[in-house]
Amino acid sequence: MTSARDASKVNCHDLPVADFVDGELDPAVERAVERHLEGCPSCRALVDDLRTVRAAAFTLERLDPPPELLGRIQARIGTEGTGSGRVLPWPNTREAWAVWLAAAAALLLTTAIGIVPLLRQGGDAPQASSGAPAASGTALIDSVEADLQAAESHYQKAIVGLEEIARSDTSELDPQVAAVLQKNLQVVDLAIDESRAALKAEPSNAPAQQGLFEAMRTKVALLQQTVELINEMRKGNQAEAGRLMQDLSR
Amino acid sequence: MASSKPSGDVRSADLELAGRIKSGDGAAFEALYRQHATRLYNLASRMAAGGADAEDLLQDIFLLAYRKLGSFRGDSSLGTWLYRLAMNHCLDILRNRQTRMGQVTDSMDEPDAVPVAAPGPALGSVSRIDLERAIEALPPACRAAFLLHDVEGFGHLEVADILGVSEGTSKSQVHKARLRIRAYLGTR
């Protein structure tokens, strides 16, 4: 690709930044890039930053798997046929729910947190010094803004959906338990409202953003716990459930 | 670890190891584990950050590998095959989460308008907490390429082989990841 170009003339738009940072350019092209960077502060800043990111990534913490993991894997391979891997198998449905919800909530949380700061950059970033193209961040920002809105609307959908389910059946929970869950949902709602208000005043504020998404995540988890409880109570009493099913069959 | 078709020697060594593991040779399995476990653990942990437990993921990966060894033909090296299996598993998990929440998933080959230069002052030193968070915020395909290339040190050819994409796609995904991370860090 780059070798087809006239190596003596490289402008910002055509700069093979990625390959330059990776050190994978032909010497001639590389020199041309360096000459451009000498005279272009914004491209220089970009390249320096990308190199910084790359270097920091390479020196991230090395995690070690626990030493007994191999033994555990071998044990599981050994008992594959019998299907027993855990000491106490729990019903699948609850497990699936818990894992799904925690993962979904966590993913939304981290995605949202990662995305919101990018909006800020689009909003007030000053023009780079002469020579740099204008509004070069717009394309990235737009896609990110769409992601953010999608993330928030999915949180809301999850919350509304769970609320419906929880509300329709909390009358069947033990009234004390229902009251505790209700009260704590209010605590979380307050946190959501406070974070929203703060974000309205300061949209770029990181603790406010994190506060909001943390609170939303907690609300989803709490609603899901309520729903699980209702489900469990139904399951927990076979004799009664059997009778209830008779009653409910219309 | 070669990513193009393995030479005769490598291929037959890999096939032999695979064969020994399949027939229940514990030492052979242990050898495979010791060679790749740490790297896979780091990959899995950062791919699934905030969700599944890395230890469980690593177990699942090696179990999957054990079960699927029957289909290893030596077309790639055993290592590449293993990383490919691991990354696909992690990506499946991530994408399942996203699908259930109705989010648009990023496709590996989507064309992406990448800005040439973004405004703002240069980054100073990078905090590890921030970098880990920035990585967590990357979309799955992007995250996969970045972790393999910049964090674990695979070359673009190897990354392409593992992820089943072209070398060009690997380069653009890594570049996209670095830009997003830069943008994220720039506002901290």
Added chain:
Amino acid sequence: MIDTRFLLSLVITAVAAAPIGAATRHAPPANERRAAWLNRYAEARQGPEQTDRILQAIKVGPGGTLDLSNISGSVRVTGDDGGDIRIEAIKRVRHRDADEARRLLQELRVDITTVGGRVEVRTTYPRRTAGERGRGISASVDYEISVPAGAAVAVKTISGDVSVTRVNGEVRAEAVSGDVSVSATPNVAVAKTVSGNVTARDVSAAGNVSLSSVSGTVAAIGLKARSLECGSVSGDVQLSSLQVERLQVKSVSGNIEFQAVLARGGRYDLTSHSGDVRVILGSDTGFELDASTFSGSVRSDFPVTLRTDGGRGRGASTRTIRGSYGDASAILAVQTFSGTVVIGRK
């Protein structure tokens, strides 16, 4: 996935049945008086309490597994040197009509099944007559169980306290409306409740421990594990004498107090919305600190070398300390919205 056709379930129990008769470890006099009062009240309203006692011992050898699921009533499990799982279950029923009470007592079943070394205990509730529908049944079962020290234990109840002590196998203890406490259990996995406190004392685990409540306090005193996940929504979290490599603590309106020696290379995340977070460190392990609050304040007794903050998109009311102490080998990330953050020295 979840079944969205939610069948209506019975209202589980009158609260009076649960705590009464359950001998808790620290019952201050006020609770005893209140318990006695509730007893008299329940007797007046629902009739005298009829009880029945079940005793069963099952030989399981030094290991064995107990898997118990209760609805209303307390559960206490203790490990000992024997090779049996010994179960004492006290069924309690109240009803104004003595015959009805006897019927209910019979139908309130404790089902015990044994498969190999695994003992399953299930409480099953009696059928209600037509006239009863819509009102709570006053029925509960209190369990007092001893297991071989090496057993694994999984216990759930809905309304009642749970306590597990001196059990070396994997321990999972859950309640909905009740306190959960585990102590001297070197292999604890989960202790959780919704309305009630969680207490873990002198416990450890090779892997991850999960402690949680919704409205109660979560306390761990003397815990060693690879990682700990704990939290409450409106309750406080109190952690002391902790040795973990990874920690995640969350509360919404509760305070968090964390006293420990940080592990080199460990990662510690503490978050509260309106509560305060106090981290008291007892050693000189270096750490990278990221502490922030939206409208509260942050203070550190450790000299932290600040990173360049540079006014990057921060509002006037952000309070932040971001930097490193010592060799920055551990990561300490603390965050609140309106609370204060203190990083103090022991």
